Amino acid sequence: MNDLLIVKDQVRYEQKAYWRNPMAAVFTLMFPVVFLVVVGTSAGATRVPGTTLKYDQYIVVAMLTFGLIAACYTNLGMAICIRRESGVLKRMRGTPIAISSYVDGIIGSVLINVAVLTVVVVGIGMSFYHLHFPYHPLATVVTLLVAIVTFCALGMAVTIIVPNADAAPAVINGIYFPIVFISGVFYPLSSGSVLSHIAAYFPISHMITALVSGFEQDPGSGLRPRDLMVMLIWAAAALVFTARRFRWEPKHR
Amino acid sequence: MRPVRCPVVAADVDIAITVRGLTKSYGKVEALRGVDFEVRRGQVLALLGPNGAGKTTAVEILEGYRKREGGEVSVFGVDPERRLRSLRARVGIVLQECAVDPYLTVAEAVTQRAGLYPEPRPVDEVIDLVGLEAKARARVKLLSGGQQRRPDLGLALVGNPELIFLDEPTTGFDPSARREAWDVVRGLCAEGRTVVLTTHYMDEAQALADAVTVIANGRVVASGSPDTLGGRDHGMTTVRFVLPAGVSVGELPLPEGVEPQRRGEFVEFRIAEPTEVLHALTGWAVRRGEVLSGLAVVRPSLEDVYLALTGGGQP
Numbered sequence: 248m249n250d251l252l253i254v255k256d257q258v259r260y261e262q263k264a265y266w267r268n269p270m271a272a273v274f275t276l277m278f279p280v281v282f283l284v285v286v287g288t289s290a291g292a293t294r295v296p297g298t299t300l301k302y303d304q305y306i307v308v309a310m311l312t313f314g315l316i317a318a319c320y321t322n323l324g325m326a327i328c329i330r331r332e333s334g335v336l337k338r339m340r341g342t343p344i345a346i347s348s349y350v351d352g353i354i355g356s357v358l359i360n361v362a363v364l365t366v367v368v369v370g371i372g373m374s375f376y377h378l379h380f381p382y383h384p385l386a387t388v389v390t391l392l393v394a395i396v397t398f399c400a401l402g403m404a405v406t407i408i409v410p411n412a413d414a415a416p417a418v419i420n421g422i423y424f425p426i427v428f429i430s431g432v433f434y435p436l437s438s439g440s441v442l443s444h445i446a447a448y449f450p451i452s453h454m455i456t457a458l459v460s461g462f463e464q465d466p467g468s469g470l471r472p473r474d475l476m477v478m479l480i481w482a483a484a485a486l487v488f489t490a491r492r493f494r495w496e497p498k499h500r
Numbered sequence: 501m502r503p504v505r506c507p508v509v510a511a512d513v514d515i516a517i518t519v520r521g522l523t524k525s526y527g528k529v530e531a532l533r534g535v536d537f538e539v540r541r542g543q544v545l546a547l548l549g550p551n552g553a554g555k556t557t558a559v560e561i562l563e564g565y566r567k568r569e570g571g572e573v574s575v576f577g578v579d580p581e582r583r584l585r586s587l588r589a590r591v592g593i594v595l596q597e598c599a600v601d602p603y604l605t606v607a608e609a610v611t612q613r614a615g616l617y618p619e620p621r622p623v624d625e626v627i628d629l630v631g632l633e634a635k636a637r638a639r640v641k642l643l644s645g646g647q648q649r650r651p652d653l654g655l656a657l658v659g660n661p662e663l664i665f666l667d668e669p670t671t672g673f674d675p676s677a678r679r680e681a682w683d684v685v686r687g688l689c690a691e692g693r694t695v696v697l698t699t700h701y702m703d704e705a706q707a708l709a710d711a712v713t714v715i716a717n718g719r720v721v722a723s724g725s726p727d728t729l730g731g732r733d734h735g736m737t738t739v740r741f742v743l744p745a746g747v748s749v750g751e752l753p754l755p756e757g758v759e760p761q762r763r764g765e766f767v768e769f770r771i772a773e774p775t776e777v778l779h780a781l782t783g784w785a786v787r788r789g790e791v792l793s794g795l796a797v798v799r800p801s802l803e804d805v806y807l808a809l810t811g812g813g814q815p
Contacts, residue, residue, distance in 0.1 A: 260612045264603040334597030343589040344616045
């Protein structure tokens, strides 16, 4: 069997399962879109300090961030926990599939989800909030790729501390919600505030800053190496933790 | 009876599995303390034993999920610990967990799995085999409780495996579902596949297995065919019937050393070889014009033998 064909096949079935699972699709796609429509229309058109974006445009970028994290971290983490606890992962390891092909299939499906999300959210921004197509498309693409790597790595790593399927939503969201709340996803952070200092330790605010930069009409590349570096440090730590401690099987037999 | 210990070389084509001196501990708990058994090709081996006896640990070492501590293990001449893809392609596994993506349909799940194997069986054939032809387009999530494990079995069979591991395949099944599952296993056997199953159920081992290995406390306590296990074929037979009215136990024509006991209106005794005594008894009854109503001749059941071997109850 050709491993590439297997990955393609895996992606196809991952996609089928994904779009049939109402919870997953609602959080990655519906929530950002609804939030955009509700909050975006009332956010007003004043400029966000420190950027060239207006509030409603900023919310577009923030919702892209929110959806990407839902697709990579939350959904991936949940899916792995549920599959691990139900024995799907264990069974997969008993088949001749190369385990890398299995993981590639899952990540490939996540890439599709992020692409759909990006097109929808940026499309809404461009259509209704006068968001300009990224002035620095390369910076936007690089930031999205770094974010996908980072939050997929974190999604895999978080499964290690989830003891069982019932605890998965509590642990995964319990870590995520406080951080997303202080990181400027729902409103821009005022620079120099206590929250912004705390948020700077985590990858989410850096993702927003880096993404915003790609949409700003500024000279230069639009790349934000420092912000990308913070995300990559988190990614590296998560990957090391995953490589060492990842479990394929339910804990209690 | 001692475990079978034929001198086997790894290349022996008749041998599917060899296990010798297998040991494994979890922390201080010794799950396996030197287990030996072997499985011939085309054989159905039942691993019997109480919960926590080490059955699943042994099977999971053979499946490549766990590393052993000591001893030798070979599956088709290969050490399963190496987790070779070529070996995994020849083996089908049914775990105790039902492990199928709930959002796929039965047909999708089986088709997806078929794509992972070099020589899969036709998907429709497999779906028929596990009795889900009417549910092929239903999502796994929507199958009834009793049907939930069927796609799981289908996934294990679609790779056309030469060797199939079934870990408690019928636990939680209703009687008719069990019979159907047994028919599937018999079918696999008829196709020349090798099957290793773990079970608590004596009747399952009796119905399916060519060979039974009883594991208790991490050791093999007996192995043999279901009919001869633990000296079952040499065990004491119980003869029981209703004592005819007006007859005392002392009048029965029983040989020396047989001690009949009254159990309500019944009388019963245990004897190694019942042929002669039955002839005498029935002849005596016919001559007297009596009837031995409720006459029963009972060999020790596999369950009796098992309980005796594992210390789980009186013999």
